[in-house]
Amino acid sequence: MSDKEETARLPFVERRHWPRMEQAPLGDAMARRPCLVPLRFATNPLPRQEQFAAWRAHMSILVETRLPDETDPDNGFEVSQTAWDLGGMVLLQQTAPAYRFERTQEKLQFSPVDHWTITFLRKGSTWTGVDGRVAMNTPGTLEIRSLGTPFRGRALATEAVSLIVPVDEFADCGGLPATSNNAILGGLRAELLINYLASLAAKLDHITCEDLPSVKDRLREMVFETVAPLVTRDRDDDRTTQIGLMARARRFIQGNLASAELTPDTLCRELGISRTRLYELFASSGGVANYIRRRRLSTVHAILFDPSNSQRIAEVAYAFGFESAANFSRAFTQQFGYSPSNVRKHMQPRNGQPDAASAERAKISFEKLLIMLGNA
Secondary structure (H helix, E strand, O other), rough: HHHHHHHHHHOOOOOOOOOOOOOOOOHOOOOOOOEEOOOOOOOOOOOHHHHHHHHHHHOOOOOOOEEOOOOOOOOOOOOOEEEEEEOOOEEEEEEEOEEEEEEEEEHHHOOOOOEEEEEEEEOOOOOEEEEEEEEOOOOOEEEEEEEOOEEEEEEEEEEEEEEEOHOOOOOOHHOOOOHHEEEEEEEHHHHHHHHHHHHHHHOOOHHEEEOOOHHHHHHHHHHHHHHHHHHOOOOOHHHHHHHHHHHHHHHHHHOOOOOOOOOOOHHHHHHHOOOHHHHHHHHOOOOHHHHHHHHHHHHHHHHEEEEEEEOOHHEEEEEEOOHHHHHHHHHHHHOOOOOOOHHHOOOEEEEEEEEOOHHHHHOOOOHHHHHHOOOO
């Protein structure tokens, strides 16, 4: 056998001229420290006869709830809910038995919450009526609804994922079309958003502080790109006109919160409406002056909550039109349930680093989380 044939029979041995160096994916090379702290609610630890009452109280910031006809509350109402604060949006995962719900005109008048909700169902069905139009949501479709208008409806036993988004989140895009309210969306665009929300919901406990801004921005873009092309923009009824005016008013107010010229007369000129029309517009929000004050207080709260801001509390209050420290502190405590100084106490540096916002938000109730939403 020749040398050439003998060499061909030998097993192949790979010869390395450099040491083996395996490179990890770039994302895995970064510090992977989750930053989101879920706010959980469940009724199963409670006695069965107390479960529905606890659920009703928990949801009172959003809707009034009641059991279906001929349902005995003593039989129990096992519900679980997890809220994730994405820094300006809330993602809500919820499993609940059948119930009825209503957001009345009276509740709107005293509620500081007027966000958009986008919901998809993994299981069950819901029916929601607004102005006589009923929207049915089932697995595979998306429901979008405004908390700034009255509605009522019912739900079968459901497993749902909802995104709660402040109306001002889309201000730089011109806002979501007013006709988005109580719309059911289907097709490819809705399917892509559902898949993204489902994937995000499965990974929330792994999101880092570095990930969060890009996750929120992408989610915001996908919501707008999904909703805006699928709803009609040219419906000209009274409800659509009112929602459109409110969107313009909110954008103007948010952009001028620190201005001493932010008055009802200024708003009337900006919107091209009378004072009477302006007061009618804000009647469900407790009046235009109350709405402006709540937005200013929420903005001041966000500034005080920022560990990088070193302004004195009084300086921030004066910058947003509160001329008396005592009046400001009283109004702040009334809206949030704790004093402005308590916000700063929770933001003291620890080992040279500010406390994570998520640590403080873990102590915040579901109600306070929704009130502060959009001012994180």
